[in-house]
Amino acid sequence: MRNIITALTLALIPTSVSAEPIEQRIAPCLACHGENGQSQTENTPSLGGQQAPYALIQIFMFREKLRVFEPMNEMAKPLTDDDLRLFSDFIAKMPKPAPPAEAGDPARMQLGRALVQQHRCDTCHNPDLSGKENVPRIANQREDYLAKTLAEYKNNSRHGYDASMADVMAPVTPEQITDLAYFIARIR
């Protein structure tokens, strides 16, 4: 009898998991990353409108521990390849984050815009910083997360999927990172 129950339970688990709609499965993610695509949590990125190929690469890297952040490594651990596609496609369709209500200090905004051009962020991330394919949307991302990420790329503690960002960040100073994050978070 017990064996039958065990067998039944085992048989049920995968079915029940995959039968659960994506809205339900992604709810624990959005608890930190924010409903409607916009994060209210410190150092935690907004996911809305993110490029699906980029999002897939990141969840993959968390699953494989190629990108190390323990809570995310744990969350991604049980995901199948199909799950990765499902989650990244869903994220891409969530509304993109909105810029903060107030426009930002004009002098700082101008400084940031000049840096974006100088370091050619807009080549790969697009002029409106919406990203494309494996290059992420960074427009209106959280300022703290942007600054943290740029610093991590610079000191190579965040290993990119490929070498592009480490390469780009080599000549960027810590002060410039602050200015870039300020502008990118507020771009309109």
Add this chain to the structure above:
Amino acid sequence: MISNSSVPRSLVLAGAFFTAFTLGAAAQQPAAPPAAGAAPAAAPLPPGSPLIGRPAGEAAAKLAPIAPPPIAAAPDKLPTAKLKVPAGFNIEVYAAGMANARSLAVGDKGTVFVGSRLIDKVYAIVNKDGKREVKVLVSGLYRPNGLAFKDGTLYIAELSKISKIEKVEDNLDNPPKPVVIFDKLPKDEAHGWKFIGIGPDNKLYVPVGQPGNNVLHDDEHGLIRRMNLDGSNPEVIARGVRNTVGFDWHPETKQLYFTDNGRDWMSEDVPEDELNRVTKVGEHFGAPYCLQGNIVDPEFGWGKSCSEFTAPVGLLGPHSASLGIRFYTGSMFPKAYKSVAIIARHGSWNKSKKVGGDLVVAKFNKDGTMKSLEPFLTGFVEDNKYIGRPVDVLQMKDGSLLVSDDWNGAVYRITYGKQKVAEKK
């Protein structure tokens, strides 16, 4: 795409000179006025920025490095049916399911080893009772792109260290941890991944790329070294190397030929990737001062002349990302393929209309310079998008040729003659 091959070399070079001159002239024109409300003109880019030279304009703003999907394509999703080889040749899937499959090496017992760059694994394609099986040989490595095999030992090149696994084919199910033999290498991400090879002199050849698109690098970069198989006695044998991700030795002259990727953002059409040949220890191949043997670099070429450097023996197409190269020494392919070089061109990203994404065959003049370049395997580009990207080639004992594809995580096999497994299709 490789129509240049039929034109006399002098003409091609003249064309390149002219293009370079035109470019230089264009660069002196005032830059396009900034859009209304835009910030003041951007300051000059610091040396080392990959985007140095990126022109203003919409077309250039569409170009970005293209990353492959991290998940290997299912065998039934591979583009094999779309791939084209010359008449009489066949192509089939050899093994699939190896995400980001890159450099290839084959063991004495026929095991094929496959490195990766964007993930942490080295795979082994094992032949067991006539069946092929893919195993993860090692995980947890950092950009293990390069592989070489000699006398039972597999050599693995990570970003900044070389290690080895002895008697690897006797321990495929439970291989020992790789033992480091050399780690005095820079840790730069840019062009930090490595191809390695073992020469006829029984030495291990290890390159270090330029740490950026176009960089005035120090003495620890932009070179090829050789060392004993235990990592001792390292010796720099070539300098001025921007980024080589494939080399092999000519079967008759035993000279080292290496592909080298040209810089980005100078123009759509120049510089071309280079095919170089090392004829003496310590030769300088020009980077970052002289490009493709006949263009002084607009930033670093001042006061330099291309005559100071060893010119390439052949040009392989602008931005084509020429990677793996192996000379054909087998008996399966027709006689015309004896001692030709088969080169994998990964394909361009820094170019509006894609170039490469194919295998080409380089034939040589008696003096060892390149005579012609012809397509061999095509079909990886569809509507100017990649459906696969070849990285490395490897000749098997029977004379068939393996090709790795890091876009799909697969290895194909090219054979010549009547297909014995034709009914499979």
